[in-house]
Amino acid sequence: MVYLVEDDSSIRELVVYTLNSTGIQAEGFEKPSDFWKALNTKMPSLVILDVMLPEESGIEILQKLRKNPTTERVPVIMATAKTSEYDKINGLESGADDYIAKPFSMMEMVARVKALLRRSEFNSYQSDYTIDNLYVCPAKHIVKVDGKEVILTLKEFEMLCLLIKNKGIVLTRDQLLNKIWGYSFDGESRTVDVHIRTLRQKLTTAGNVIKTIRGVGYKISNS
Structure with missing residues (x-):
């Protein structure tokens, strides 16, 4: 509905x-x-x-x-x-x-x-992930940092799962836009930056696993 x-x-x-x-x-x-x-x-x-x-x-x-x-x-x-x-x-x-x-x-x-x-x-058909003190369970839409649950919006959650699934691989803003939003989003790469910023803030101490590759995009790696 x-x-x-x-x-x-x-x-x-x-x-x-x-x-x-x-x-x-x-x-x-x-x-x-x-x-x-x-x-x-x-x-x-x-x-x-x-x-x-x-x-x-x-x-x-x-x-x-x-x-x-x-x-x-x-x-x-x-x-x-x-x-x-x-x-x-x-x-x-x-x-x-x-x-x-x-x-x-x-x-x-x-x-x-x-x-x-x-x-x-x-999201309900993906495996669980653990990176340092970050735990993500797509099937139950659960994200935890140091064992404490973190609440994310759907887009923040999808972006986190996509980055983790491609751990170590740099994803450009355009790739993130196309894979998460499913279209070019009018070329608004700023949308990705906004979501990354709020995602890092919500993940607190685990936010540093999201690395910024200047002039390219973002990737996930161990802190």
Whole structure:
């Protein structure tokens, strides 16, 4: 189930119709309060949030989702008319897994939703990893540092797993964009840097296993 929070009825109805017609069950909400009520009844597999909403902004909803243990790992796509780098980074740093700028095509929206759902499901079929004081279990979506669990967004988790799987190999920003987001992401390599920075911060003492290769990209190696 995909939940969409969008106050523009024409956009909301079109997105919900399109997702349902492609086999992805979806439900739309005009107001955040309606979304929260539905959330208490059924947990979605993915949430699409407009940024500009009545009652509270999409960013505020996102922050609440990430602070709640029940919803902290639910994939979130931000949909907004704002296209400045600041707004994109603000959403990503608040825990969004992806964003899409209005106006967007329905084909692009469906592709991003399917890609995010597919990668979320794929994580359950990977092996466990241990590097120094860092432990990662993709099957259970668990990350621990010194035995203490660390909460990551889906994109942060996917990036960490990809880097670990390619331990010792330098992955360029473009490679990370293509493998994690599934498309060129408008060439926004800054997106990778934002996720790497927040990932390192959350991993605390284990963050130094992620090495920056200046002018190239990133790799995982023992500290």
